[in-house]
Amino acid sequence: MSTPLSTETEKNSLIITMLISSWEMQNKRLAELITKLSDEELLSETSPGKNTGVYLLGHIIAASDGMFAIMGLQDKMYPALEDIFLRTPDKSGKTFPAIDTLKEYFHTVTNSLNTYFKKMSVVEWLSKHNSVSAEDFAKEPHRNKLNILISRTNHLASHLGQMLYLEKK
């Protein structure tokens, strides 16, 4: 029942590594799915009347791109996506980037985030994110960067579950 880790610091590092792996695994599954799907499949609805695959892909990229800013890492890479895929629902009539462009954006954002994530220290992960004030963070220390990673991993898993419906039986 005992753990082979000897120090508390090692335990913290291990847990953060586990959480980065969990984030990466969801992104890897999405990468595999969009490689496999045809453009026609990506353009179709995940369920009748629900979001299309291309909208959900854009939505996921825009959400990931937002992590640079909320974690204070760098500016967004593709700020124009926010209006199309976060502030506006699907089928609004707005023009989406081409599917190949979105796929490229997805890989660029994901790879850039992962490069930062692997260099961040435990202290940095547990520091406040940019959507909480210093006063509130003093009372609510869970509102840190690691919590952004956890909630965005669940958000990604949820939409990935929906995008799996685009696969032909």
Place this chain on the structure above:
Amino acid sequence: MSTPLSTETEKNSLIITMLISSWEMQNKRLAELITKLSDEELLSETSPGKNTGVYLLGHIIAASDGMFAIMGLQDKMYPALEDIFLRTPDKSGKTFPAIDTLKEYFHTVTNSLNTYFKKMSVVEWLSKHNSVSAEDFAKEPHRNKLNILISRTNHLASHLGQMLYLEKK
């Protein structure tokens, strides 16, 4: 940029509390959804030709029930669900429990798990789960109970995303 936590032990406890909250939030969303959905909606497919709501609910309960055993907490509460909802696909002809019974099982399993989770120490969370040998665990310390919680939270988020499609527009 600094964290208000002073010790490494406090950091570990905070991260584990965040992960339990993340698990609980997904379960709370599912609880709200199944309260809102009619039996007719739960019996329908989440997308044409895909799993029904009732199958996904049973599948989630069976997966959660499996956490008791893999974490060495207690025996499964409803072992009969494994065959119906984990080993057999939807529409196999097997008889499902009544919807009200499944809803009751969901709450019982979730509440019982959460009671254990709130009492577990950091050392216990980072100890090996029952599907890995002591030899492998010595080399791969991430194969611990906390990792089960993380992966099952993502699994739940994924199917919850699909079940949201049962809601009338």
